[in-house]
Amino acid sequence: MYRKLFVLFNFALVAVLAYAIWRSAHPMWKVYQRTYYNMAADAMEKQAATIKDPAAAAKMREQAEDLRNTPLKIKQILTVFGGVDRCTTCHVAMDEFVNPTMKNDFTQQPYAAHPLVDGIDFNKTHNFQKYGCTVCHQGQGMATTAKDAHGFVDNWQKPLLKGKYIQAACARCHANFEHAKGMEFVALGKKLFYKHGCQGCHAIDGVGQTVTVDLGDIADKPLERIEPYNFSLVRIDGKALPKDQWTLQNWIFAHVASDPESFVVNDPLAKYNPQPIAPTGMVNWTADDASGHRELSEQDAAAITTFLLSLTHEQIPYQYHVAGIGPMPDPDPHFADPVAHGKYVFEKYGCAACHGLLGAKGRRNFNALGPGQVSLDQYAKLSDAQKIAEMAKGREPTLTQVVGTYDHQELVNKISNGVPEAAVARYNPDGPMPPLYMPAWKKRGLQGKELDDLATWLLTIGQSNQSQGGF
């Protein structure tokens, strides 16, 4: 009996070994490569049939036959950035030694040639044999299976960028991206980033405010620093993300295209920590602005994500760096009118981050005081979820409502001195410290004429005090 079992196991072992050898000898890249050669040969033969010169047609058929019999091999490009890209092993049409015209009529991947994007032939501007693929598309260049190569696997930080997100890679080298053709989407992302006041809380390489993290190297953020629990709470279009989509791109996108408080929940009721911790202080960009419209659409969120994915500290060899302004704001334009200048200053320093576009709607500030909060006696009787909802009603001031109660000098003083973290009054005294506060702007470079003109502009947007009480 044991002998029979031993023999049986031996056969099974040999069978497994044989399967492993067979599988290793027949990887998918070989199937793709052979299919491509056959498709290209078929197309060539079809073309040969239309040629009237029999000699030329015969030669073309001969070439097609050669193509059909091309030996299969791993192809790789040693890029000028030091990478090794084997993408052309499957994407054979991008190999200029096989497909010198770099064009074909195939539409299906991995057989299609590289498309023109906005009329630009990328092989001419970024020769693939020199630049490789991953410098623009990201992914895992060394891998030889589709899943690994596209990088949607564990421990690969930079999976494939698709569609307009690829423009993030453009902006890493092309610091002039705001004025370059084909980079309009990433340029839009930068414009929206500054218009909506993101720099009011986030600096980029030290330029901007330090209320929260500097985003100068956000594209390099290791995924290990994002809690799987938080990722599991992310919903895009109402759906949870499969684990292979727990990417930095989706993490950033979710922050702008959904309410970040829903997945960076932290511990506001101190269930797991000795002290309560407020959820993220980040704005809910899906909420309506003062005019009743969703402040940032999904397309806007994608553009901002693209811009943020361009922010890396990876070293680009200087000879491939195209000079320009880069991720920083443009130099200040000149304004003759102090009111117009003040409005510009409001946007420049990201005041909209807390006070809304043009100061028209104060943002959420968890556990700060806000309109509509129930009394603390009532609060004590609420469920945990209701308590969190009450604390989430905390608001930053809506400037259009309050600036009319200041005069010019008072505004200047207020902005200069700010409201420190500890001075922001809490709705629930046992709750967490509200995440947003007003920096002392005199220490952050906002002074002199900029400050003066900002106060001048603010006084033009304030509602009349008459609307409250008629005095």
Added chain:
Amino acid sequence: MRNYFKYLGLALGIVVAFGLMALVNTVSASAAGKSAAELQREQALANPYPNDLGPERLDAATMKAYPAKFFVGLSAAEKLMAKDDHTGALPADTGGYALMLVRCSTCHSAARPLNSRFVEVPGEGKPGTPAYIASAADAMKKLKAEHPEYFAAENSGVWQIGDHIWSRYVHRMMNKPGCPVNGVEGKKIWEFLVYDGMHRKVGAGSTAWKAHQEKLIDEFKAKYPKRYTVLKQEDDL
């Protein structure tokens, strides 16, 4: 025997340590149990101004000289104050002084507005109308011409005179989340503060007011030297 004492000492030490911990917890728990308004008040006290050191009520002689309408409902207001209730209902005809005492002390003591250096020069007619604004500006000019000392830099801690200063401040406080003052009450409080400023701080009472304010500033300087320096630097004394 010596060992017994050692262990007894150790046990006592542990008991004392636990006792201290419990005490600290009780103190912090009582601090944590405070309402938002109480914390706001604490915050106001932690950032004091010279006016906070002054009296929290008008004296009897002043009250007698002022129109009675400001003091309607004062006893009801005092009852609420005694219960530390700043949001409770008051009769519709409650006067500005009574309202000021109850509502303003939600976040700070009534001494802050009563001893404030703010003086608002009122206009004539309906507040907020162009005629009112123009007449208030004219009255300001007149006051400045007649009493330049009110506007002198060396007296900036005694008088700060503007044509809308109380209107702005009352509205600012009304806009703070949780402020119990509505538009109707705010107007009455404003009317009282404007009247009080014009009758107690300038004119016949100006000399006494100046002495009172200077005394408060001196006391403040002695009591809160650091805060005094900060406010002096910020030109906010």
